[in-house]
Amino acid sequence: MTERKLPQGALEYDFIITDETLNRNGWRIIVAGIDLEGFRKNPVCCVQHDTYMIPVGKWKNLRVEDNVLKGTVEFDRNDPEAVRLYWKYKDGYMNAVSLHIIPLEESKEEGMLLEGQRYATVTKSEMLEISLVTIPGQRNAVRLSTADGKEYKLNLLLNNKMNEDKVTVESLQQELKAQKKLNAQNLIRLHQQRGVVAEGEVEPLTELAFSNYDSVSRMLDAREEKKKDETPQSSPAEQLAENLVKLHFDRGAITEEEKTVYRASAVADYEATRKVLEAKKGAKDVGGFVGSLQASAKEAGAAAEDRAKWTYLDWYKKDLKGLLSMQKTDPERYKRLEADFAAVSRANGIDAHDEE
Numbered sequence: 001m002t003e004r005k006l007p008q009g010a011l012e013y014d015f016i017i018t019d020e021t022l023n024r025n026g027w028r029i030i031v032a033g034i035d036l037e038g039f040r041k042n043p044v045c046c047v048q049h050d051t052y053m054i055p056v057g058k059w060k061n062l063r064v065e066d067n068v069l070k071g072t073v074e075f076d077r078n079d080p081e082a083v084r085l086y087w088k089y090k091d092g093y094m095n096a097v098s099l100h101i102i103p104l105e106e107s108k109e110e111g112m113l114l115e116g117q118r119y120a121t122v123t124k125s126e127m128l129e130i131s132l133v134t135i136p137g138q139r140n141a142v143r144l145s146t147a148d149g150k151e152y153k154l155n156l157l158l159n160n161k162m163n164e165d166k167v168t169v170e171s172l173q174q175e176l177k178a179q180k181k182l183n184a185q186n187l188i189r190l191h192q193q194r195g196v197v198a199e200g201e202v203e204p205l206t207e208l209a210f211s212n213y214d215s216v217s218r219m220l221d222a223r224e225e226k227k228k229d230e231t232p233q234s235s236p237a238e239q240l241a242e243n244l245v246k247l248h249f250d251r252g253a254i255t256e257e258e259k260t261v262y263r264a265s266a267v268a269d270y271e272a273t274r275k276v277l278e279a280k281k282g283a284k285d286v287g288g289f290v291g292s293l294q295a296s297a298k299e300a301g302a303a304a305e306d307r308a309k310w311t312y313l314d315w316y317k318k319d320l321k322g323l324l325s326m327q328k329t330d331p332e333r334y335k336r337l338e339a340d341f342a343a344v345s346r347a348n349g350i351d352a353h354d355e356e
Contacts, residue, residue: 004087011075011086014061015097017130019068026118029125031069034101036062039127045073046131047085049100050193056082059130071130073097085132098133101125106155113157120155184209187217196223241266244274253282312341 022028045057056079061072076082088094106120113121188206191197197205197220209216245263248254254262254277266273315323315337327334 006077006083006086011057011077011083012072013075013086013089014072015070017062017069017071017097018099022114022117026116027120027122028114028117029101029122030112031064031067033105033122033124034069034099035104035124035126039129044129045075046100046129048133049098049129049131051100051129054079056085056132069099073132089132094132094134096133096135097130099130100128102128108155108157118157120157180210180213183213184216187213187220191220191223194223194225196220196225237267237270238263240270241273244270244277248277248280248282251282253277253280312337 018029018031020028020031039059040062043059043062044055045059046055047053055076057073057075059071059073061070063070075086077086085094101122103122103125105122105124107123108120112123184206187209188197188202192202205216205220241263244266245254245259248262249256249259262273262277265276310318312323315326323334
C-alpha cells in the first residue's frame with residue numbers, strides 16, 4: 001500500500017468552532033463571552049474530548065467573526081494518528097469539531113432565549129480544549145465541566161418560560177423528570193468514556209441511575225479504569241488470519257506493506273484469502289516451505305531430545321553458556337548434573353572442585 005505524499009509546510013485545516021445558534025442539546029453559547037486567554041497558552045487539539053490522550057495538533061488563528069468563533073488546526077505531521085486524521089478531514093470523511101468549556105455565568109432572561117430553548121444561555125465561559133469529533137452538538141459533544149473537573153449541569157428552563165406565572169405542579173414534575181433522565185444518561189456516558197461500562201450495561205444502568213443516581217455514581221466511580229496501553233485479545237478469526245499472513249510473508253510471497261490488507265481480507269474470508277496467497281510465488285513454494293518448517297521442527301525436537309541426555313561435562317564442552325543459564329533458570333537440574341559429575345569424578349579418583 002503506497003503511503004500518500006503530504007504537502008509541503010504545515011498541515012492545516014480551518015474550522016467554524018461554534019456560533020450562537022441553538023445546539024442539539026437545547027441551549028447556546030454567547031461567543032463574545034468565551035475567555036480564550038488560558039487556552040491560547042496551551043491550545044491543544046484533542047480527539048473526541050479525550051484529554052487523557054496526547055493531542056494530535058494545536059489550534060491557532062482563533063478569531064470571532066460575526067458572532068462566530070473560527071480557528072485553524074495545525075496537525076502534527078510527525079504523529080501517524082494526526083496525519084491519518086488530517087486526510088480524514090481533507091477527504092471529507094470528517095468535518096466537525098467541538099469545544100469543551102467551563103460555564104461561568106448563565107442567563108434565563110427572555111432576551112437571551114430562542115424559540116425551542118430548554119436550558120439557560122451560557123453568557124460567560126472559559127475554554128478548556130477544542131476537539132476533533134465525528135458528530136458535533138451531541139449531548140456530550142459540547143462538553144461542560146466545573147472548575148474542579150466535575151460535570152456541569154445547566155439550569156433547565158420551564159416549558160412555559162415566557163410566562164412563569166402559569167407554572168403548574170405537573171409542568172414542574174415533568175421538568176424534574178426530564179432533568180433526572182438527562183443526568184442519568186450523562187453519568188453513564190461519562191463512565192462509558194472511562195471504559196468501565198460495557199455496551200450491554202448502558203440501558204439498565206441508565207434506568208437504575210434515574211431512580212438512584214448517587215448509588216450508581218459511587219459504584220461506577222469504584223470501577224477500575226482500564227489502562228490505555230492494554231492490548232485487546234485477538235479473536236480466533238484474527239489469530240488464524242495473523243498466522244496465515246505470517247506464513248506467506250515468511251516465504252517471501254507478500255511484502256510488509258501487503259500484510260495489513262491480507263490480514264483484514266483473511267478475517268473477512270479466510271478460505272478465499274488462503275487460495276489467493278497460496279497462488280502467489282515466493283522465495284519458496286507453499287509445499288516446500290511448509291515442508292521445511294516441519295523438517296526444522298523435527299530437527300529442533302531431535303536436538304532437544306539429544307540435549308536431554310547431556311551430562312554436566314557435555315554441557316560444559318558443547319554449550320557453556322547454556323550451562324550457566326541453566327544454573328539461573330533451572331537450578332535443581334543444574335545441581336543434579338553437577339552432583340552426578342562430582343560422583344563420577346570421585347569414583348575415578350578426580351577432584352572435581354577448583355582449589356580455593
